[in-house]
Amino acid sequence: MGEINIPRDQQVAIAAIDASELDRLIEQAIREERSGDLHRLSLANCGSYIASKLHSLDQALARHREAKAPRKRAETGDALRRAGHDLSFAVRAMNKRMETEQKEAQLFIVDDHVMLPYRFSKHLSVRVSYRWRRTVDDEWTFGSITFVHDVDLLPDFTRPALKRKPSAAKQEQDLQNTLYQTWEHLMTGALYSVRDYFRDGGDGEKIPDTFQATVDSYSRGLNNYSTLFWRKQP
Incomplete structure (x- = not known):
């Protein structure tokens, strides 16, 4: 699916x-x-x-x-x-x-085929393409929005310290796994955000080209509201 x-x-x-x-x-x-x-x-x-x-x-x-x-x-x-x-x-x-x-799909289609990056850095991005029209008699308008997120890589001091420091290779593997999970969270949120925006009657002309994902004030990471680009920012 x-x-x-x-x-x-x-x-x-x-x-x-x-x-x-x-x-x-x-x-x-x-x-x-x-x-x-x-x-x-x-x-x-x-x-x-x-x-x-x-x-x-x-x-x-x-x-x-x-x-x-x-x-x-x-x-x-x-x-x-x-x-x-x-x-x-x-x-x-x-x-x-x-x-x-x-x-x-008569009025909007969000492309959910998002390319998986070969390697991840702390600067994550997800580009979501879409097409939309106000009525079935209108021509399609094509657009895209890129969601960006800078991952906070500061140590999590709530976790117990490891007795033995992992090798550099293991640290890199763990980092890539963490970044992948964060990217997947960003990608999923981005797709549903654009879909739900159109589903609720949103105007495609008001979708920005880029959006900096908001972060949770406590965890410093992404949450369920991070990709709501139409939500008024605090």
Whole structure:
């Protein structure tokens, strides 16, 4: 699944599933204690969310088949029915999300394919591209916004001191891991920020070219509000 957009191949797979047929096959799988015809719906091609629920149902079926004692059978039976419900819910939820995305795509599209840097420095940046228009009859306007963030690399004195100083290579590896996690946080926040701005009716002309991410006053790092470029700064 894309970060904020359902990939085209997954949209096709989700759209091909008939909800009534899915429920019928789930009930059949529970009754016969085997997934059988359920796998012919290509649920595994619908993205990780739906695929994980299918996997959970398969596991619940296996545990129910293995159970022998009446009390255990009752427990695994309840778990199996919950797993079936979860799979049905996941497909309906993704269908609803797909319909929302397709409706929104008439007025705006945020590109969630962001290039991962080869190496990270303390100066992080994420460029988010988008296109938008006020009505479906207007021409598309293309734009982008670059979110920047300078990572605070001062030591965290709240952590206990290490007994033995790591090697230079280990320190560099740990630094790159930390910077990657911070960049990923920045990237995710940036994408959702632009998406939510348009979703709430924001004007694309008012999106700045660059935005310095705000930091948490306590942790000195990023938080859930760091990429809200339209939010009034303190």
